[in-house]
Amino acid sequence: MSGRIPIQVTVNGRARAFEVAAHHTLLEVLRDDLQLTGTKECCLVGECGACTVRLDGRIVDSCLVLAVEADGGEVTTVEGLASDGRLSRLQGAFLDEGAVQCGFCIPGQIVAADDLLRRVARPTVGEIQEGLAGNLCRCACYGQITAAVAAAAAAEAGAR
């Protein structure tokens, strides 16, 4: 298969069919073809996590996944976390804790933190640090980001 390859991917709950070039990454297709620019392009070597998305239930660096590899799969980007224009509890916690400075890494941080909270309801500080080890913040808001994730977990537990 060369040239453009037809693929089907469910993106943020919506089934989509489109064509991609074999050498285009999931990151490029999300941003350039689907205009989902919440997912950021940064290091392109899997170090920084700014391009983190959830693919078939697990987070990945979308810069290291070819778009064709997602064929038949389900992708959730940061745009898929808010519902009906309302921020998720986790997104709200990031604002409340002042975890956002320049904001560039935040979509990746939030997708990774959302994944952590799906796996571990009440993570320890150590578990939060490990869960977000693949997401760098050059503003160094790590303290606030960790606090936001812990606050979201506590709020979620309180709501149950």
Added chain:
Amino acid sequence: MHAFSYERPATLARAVALLEAHGPEARVLAGGTDLIIRLRDGSLAPTVVVDLKRIAELEPGIREADGRLVIGATTVMTDIAADARIRRRFEALAEAAAVVGSVQIRNRATLGGNICNASPAADTAPALLVHGAVVVIAGPSGSRRIPIDGWFVRSGVTTLGRGELVTAIELPLPAAPMGSVHLRRTRRRGHDLASVTLCCGVDASGVTRLAYGSVGPRPVLAVDATGVLADRDAAPDARTGLLERMLAEATPSARSMRASPDYRLAMLRVLARRGVDIATARLAAAEGRR
């Protein structure tokens, strides 16, 4: 990234045929955490990329068969680190898989990719050496198996031939309990390739297996069958001399950016002693549980 054609074979036979037909022009794609980076920086420029992830016979998974634990080549680190059998009986491998990259990387990085990429710093390599792993290979003339000790040649080079690919990695289930551990030094905590990796395994008969990486072109296995290293009451000089001989194959490069040769050699000795202590203690705990 330059253009290439993408193949998604549904069977092993088709994958092997593609690899045989295209030879060095073809590249296997598993999790892509090494390959995509090299496609993007241009250091690899295959005309064909063969994705292994839709091959029926290569479904990821871990199963027990005939006294062995068989780990499919496309099994990712997340699943290896979480597997109860691996955590209980092959601790060094579970620990190695758990420190590869980040959550995002471990969700993609496969065991097959880690050994085929053959970086001297590959975290699972020393663990597989200590556990006596066997690499299962499919190729044009059928399948073959080789002990992991005969697999690594030098950085980026293995004994895999044209048209061949790895289908599984097998671990013989030890008859008697074994204690094992994976240790490494990185420049920072979290996300980093290791400056030194070391695994140690000690079994009930006193045999100690030490394997180390990131200190030469390929990971090295050294075995003490005398029982001296695992014997806490052995004369300190005897243990030191033995350890020196077992670590003698370490030849770290002065050109590596991660750490100086002196630092690596010093840390290798520290990790080796620590590894023997931890593996011995784990063996005692495992024997206590029996």
